[in-house]
Amino acid sequence: DVQMTQSPSSLSASVGDRVTITCRASQSISSYLNWYQQKPGKVPKLLIYTASSLQSGVPSRFSGSGSGTDFTLTISSLQPEDFATYYCQQSYSTPFTFGPGTKVDIK
Amino acid sequence: QVQLQESGPGLVKPSETLSLTCTVSGGSISSYYWSWIRQPPGKGLEWIGYLYYSGSTNYNPSLKSRVTISVDTSKNQFSLNLTSVTAADTAVYYCARQAAATLDYWGQGTLVTVSS
Numbered sequence: 001d002v003q004m005t006q007s008p009s010s011l012s013a014s015v016g017d018r019v020t021i022t023c024r025a026s027q028s029i030s031s032y033l034n035w036y037q038q039k040p041g042k043v044p045k046l047l048i049y050t051a052s053s054l055q056s057g058v059p060s061r062f063s064g065s066g067s068g069t070d071f072t073l074t075i076s077s078l079q080p081e082d083f084a085t086y087y088c089q090q091s092y093s094t095p096f097t098f099g100p101g102t103k104v105d106i107k
Numbered sequence: 108q109v110q111l112q113e114s115g116p117g118l119v120k121p122s123e124t125l126s127l128t129c130t131v132s133g134g135s136i137s138s139y140y141w142s143w144i145r146q147p148p149g150k151g152l153e154w155i156g157y158l159y160y161s162g163s164t165n166y167n168p169s170l171k172s173r174v175t176i177s178v179d180t181s182k183n184q185f186s187l188n189l190t191s192v193t194a195a196d197t198a199v200y201y202c203a204r205q206a207a208a209t210l211d212y213w214g215q216g217t218l219v220t221v222s223s
């Protein structure tokens with residue numbers, strides 16, 4: 001199985017901050033990396049697919065980059081509605097696996 | 108707009124079988140892959156497996172011996188059966204559409220508790 005790690009596991013930030021979350025795969029997954037946002041008690045929401053493609057309807061302040069084993073999710077200017085947990089997921093090979101999540105909360 | 112809705116018992120006894128159904132509306136179940144994912148309370152996401160509308164399946168090896176995912180195209184539904192459950196199977200279970208290996212539409216999730 002491809003193991004996914006994320007860093008940091010949590011972070012505190014202020015509205016307007018630039019936030020970067022890192023995801024690392026245990027082997028190369030090309031660009032088969034997706035990012036999801038989950039708010040407490042809510043359903044995960046697809047933000048970014050194939051590492052850098054923005055899902056329809058997702059604000060442009062979200063961006064993704066990377067390939068191979070190292071990936072990043074960047075929020076250019078954090079908004080109040082962005083406080084949530086973010087998960088990366090590899091879709092290169094089954095079993096599809098998720099990272100443990102990064103919780104973004106208010107500083 | 109595609110919508111998914113999970114249904115099934117919220118409480119299952121240990122050693123019994125967990126059975127859930129996902130009803131797809133706003134679109135046909137044909138031509139896509141359909142997944143089940145679960146999330147234990149306060150923990151992360153685990154992919155359980157997927158099914159293609161034709162009936163072919165792919166399961167997480169960690170659950171493969173206990174999982175069956177099936178489809179009823181006439182009802183636009185697919186189902187999850189998980190046998191011999193234990194407390195470790197307590198989780199919110201989500202169904203989702205899998206398009207190009209992304210999970211783009213999700214159900215609201217249903218909490219299944221394993222307890223006697």
